[in-house]
Amino acid sequence: MKRKFHTSALIAGALIAAIGLPAGAAHADTTPRIDLRVLVVSDGGPSTDAIAAELDVAGTPYTEIDLTEADRPVIDADLLADTVDGRPRAKYQAVVLPSDNPFPAGSPEMAALVDYERTYDVPQVDAYTYARPEAGLKYPIEGGYAGSVDGVRAKVTAAGKAGPFGYLQDEVPFEDNSPTVGESYAYLSTPVTGADFTTYVDAAIPGTTKRGSLVGEYRHDGRRELVVTFVYNQYQQQFRLLARGIVEWMTGGIHLGASRNYFSVHVDDVFAADDRWNTELNCTPGDVDCPDGAGTPDPIRMTPQDVTYAADWQASRNFTLDMAYNGAGSVEHRQDNGGADPLADKFIAERDEFRWINHTYTHAFLGCEQDTSVVPWRCATEADGSVRWVSRNAIVDEIATNRVWGEQSGLPLHNDELVTGEHSGMKVLPQQTADNPNLALALADTDISWLASDNSREPQQRQVGPSITVPRYPMNVFYNAGRAAEQVDEYNWIYTARAQGGSGICEDNPATSTCLDEPLDTATGYADYIVPLEIRTALGHVLAGDPRPHFIHQSNLAEDRIAYPVLNGVLDTYAALFTADTPVVNPRMKDIGVELQRRADWRAALNDGQVTAYRIGDTVTVEAPDGVAVAATMPTGTTLAGAAFGEAYAGARSGWTPSTGAPLALGLPSSAVPAAIPGTGPAAVPEPAPKTRVPAEVREPSTA
Structure with missing residues (x-):
């Protein structure tokens, strides 16, 4: 959705005034046309990059x-600006x-922006600026503050x-x-006496x-600015919380693109034992990381x-887990x-409480045939040195037998979804550098449309035969731990480190x-340590509007039930941050696949x-x-073909429309229509802002 602007792509305007409305327009109705696109002027800093990333995720063109x-x-x-069919x-x-x-003193570029914003009532976001009278705020030395705000609990004002x-x-x-990394820096200040300034976050x-402003609206000279006085990057929680509001403010809640906060959790190996x-x-x-015997x-x-x-x-959290099952686990038990098998009996009795996904019958490895005589394992080879692959029939049997077992057990299945054991069949580096060529054929034989993949290996969707992958985030709650x-x-x-009795992976790979x-x-x-870190990681995905599911294993719901502190932490933290009209969306696997595919198609259409x-x-x-579904966000009361547009979320209406x-x-509802376009008289051009402080660490996500 980003368009890098090059001079050859400019369309010449035909404005009579420098930027004002043309006199004698061809149309009697001179109501301006406002294109739904954002202009992002960047200096390479993290704050403008963060806003651009938010637009990317939502599908908002810029x-x-x-x-x-x-x-x-x-x-x-x-x-x-220009004119189209005589209309400005x-x-x-x-x-x-x-x-x-961000321009030098007396810049004609800033003057052009000022005139443009006043003429068309176009708002301006100051992604990260120094607190000063030109932005409606007193200098920090006048009873304010400039410095670290790590750990500060800011508040949304009335x-x-x-x-x-x-x-x-x-x-x-x-x-x-x-405690050793500076993560946030801010200028806290109060409005200049007499300024038309409204603080939104302080x-x-x-x-x-x-209390000093961190985010506020400054209205002056017929213009509106959203003044942000703290630095951030796209990964930090404080930005992720405010990103939606920044976009809604600058677009008036009318823009292409839509976003939700998603959280889905797959539980692998149900009925089996880990x-x-x-x-x-x-x-x-018993597993391949141990030598034989x-x-x-x-x-x-x-x-x-x-x-x-x-x-x-689940009932207490209004949340549904997705159970990826292996029927052979119950048969063998x-x-x-x-x-x-009391476990299977209980699950089957409670089957409608959960969602179910085919995880293959025995959880067999479906890629190359594994040679486990060495650690790490390697692909077995034929006499001529070629890779020995698991056969098409073996893969079909794993999928189809598990499906039949599930249907006979009354599980409410969606037969076009599949999670292979360890995401096998697809390439696994370094041992298996390509997909098993029999996998695509077997997926076609069994009518699989959505195939789970490991996001840590392949974060993007791709085609495998007739199937589209759904990347899943592995949680760092291990499959082989019940306590x-x-x-x-x-x-x-x-x-x-090895000196501390460890594997030394960090010495070998400092990243x-x-x-x-x-x-x-x-x-x-x-x-x-582990639970807070996993909560922060998973919550980061949720706040980024990423629908990709997370996965754990049935062992994590047994014995000490170690998954629940992480899941509760994500959901509790989310509930403390967001209002009830902005719930976590909890889709099943195929719906996630559709969402990711729609986003990709929409992004391609925008970029083209x-x-x-x-x-x-x-x-x-x-x-x-x-055939391309349109993503848009509009104010409540917006209609399409006489019916309410989209779905309610976060105080607006949004969604996909074919x-x-x-x-x-x-x-649009009448409340979304401005009473009039501001006047076109001269406006004061602000002096260039002083350089703001940006800690080096703020450019990257912190995992400390």
């Missing part, structure tokens, strides 16, 4: 001009600048709740993930009883009481226990983000210039290619 590029286009009247056209509905004025940040509860907590000014980590051998007997397998398997707990937990102490012991082994300075206490390390969208008065018109290639006309 054009970026990078001030650091020598051959960038000049921002002038012709770049900003504003090419952008909003302007994002790195500060309130005006913020009544305005663009109404989807948030009271607090906006700023991250403080490490924080206490240290050493005083006053081998347990051995704290003496530092491997998992090392140790004795010690399986972890849920009990009927764990099923009851899971069902009750009955064979070994005189025909009894917290086991989880910590394995975590220590993986993430500490590993979860390395430990010293081993965790096995009694407290899970609750005190196949989408046109604009507003004239109380009507928004969108043109898109036939396009037939004909224009879509959306009718």
Whole structure:
């Protein structure tokens, strides 16, 4: 959805005044056309990049001009506006600048932006600016503050709740993930006396009883600016919380693109048993990380009481888990226990409480045939050296037999979904560098449309035969741990140095983000360290509007039930941050696949210039290619073909609308139509902003 602006792409304007409305327009109706596109003027800093990333995620088109590029286009009247069929056209509905004025003193570019914003009532976002009178605020030295705001708990004001940040509860907590890393810097100040300034988000000014603005609206000289006085990057929680409101403010809640906050959790290996980590051998007997014959397998398997707990937990959280099942686990258990399997009986009795996904019958590895005589394993080969692949018939049998077992057990299945064991069949580096060529054929034989993949290996969707992948986030709650102490012991082994008894992976790969300075206490390390880290990671995906599901294993719902502290932490934190009209969306696998595919198609149409969208008065018109679903967000009360548009979410209406290639006309409520276009008289041009402080660490996500 980003369009980098080059001079050759400019369309010459035909404005009589420098930027004002043309005299003697051909149409009697001179109501301007406002194109639904944002102009992002960047200086390469993290704050404008963060806003651009938010637009990308939502599917909101924007054009970026990078001030650091020598051959960038000049921002002038012709770049900003022209006429179409005699009607004045504003090419952008909003302007994002790195500060309130990033240009040199007396810049004609800033003058052109000022005139444009006044003429067409186009708002400006100051992505990160110094607190100063030109932005409606007193200098920090006048009773304000300039410095770190790590760990500060900012608040949404009453005006913020009544305005663009109404989807948030009271607090906006700023991250403080490490005592040695500066993560946030801000200028806290109060409005200049007499300024028309409304604070939306504020924080206490240290050493005083006053509160200073972090985000506020400054109205002056016929213009509107959203003044942001703290630095951020796209990954930080404080920005993720405020990003939706920033976009809603600058677009007036009328824009292409739509976003939700998603959280879905797949539980793999249901009915099967997961081998347990051995704290003496530092491997998992029975699995490929242990040499053949090392140790004795010690399986972890849920009990009927764990099923009851899971069902009750779901009901209390209004949340549904997706159970990826292996039917052979129950068959084998009955064979070994005189025909009894209380776990399967309980799950089947409670089957309608959960969603179910085919995880293959025996959880077999469906890629190359594995040679486990060495650690790590390798692909077995034929006499000629070629890879020995699991056969097409074997793959079909794993899928079809599990499907039949599930249907006979009455599980409410969607037969076009599949999770292979360990995401096998697809390439697994370094051992297996390509998909099993028999996988695509077997997926076609069994009518699989949606195939789970590992997001840590392949974060993008791709085609595998007739199937589209659905990347899943692995949670760092291990499949071979049913107890917290086991989880910590394995975590220590993986993430500490060899001198501390660890694997040394961090010495071999310093980029590993979860390395430990010293081993965790096995009694407290899970609750005190691993759980908060996993909550922060998963919540980051939720707040980023990423629909990709997370996955854990049935072992994590057994014994100590170690998954629940993480799941509860994500849901509890979310509920404390967002209002009830902005719920976590909890889709099943195929719906996630559809969402990701629609986003990709929409992004391609935007990037190819196949989408046109604009507003004239109380009507928004969108043109898109036939078959492409249009994503849009509109105020409550908007209609399409006489019916309410979209679905309610976060105080607005948004969603996907199929396009037939004909224009879509959306009718806006009267509350969304401005009373009049501001006047076109001269406006004061602000002086360039002083350089703002940007901690080096703020450019990257912190995992400390």
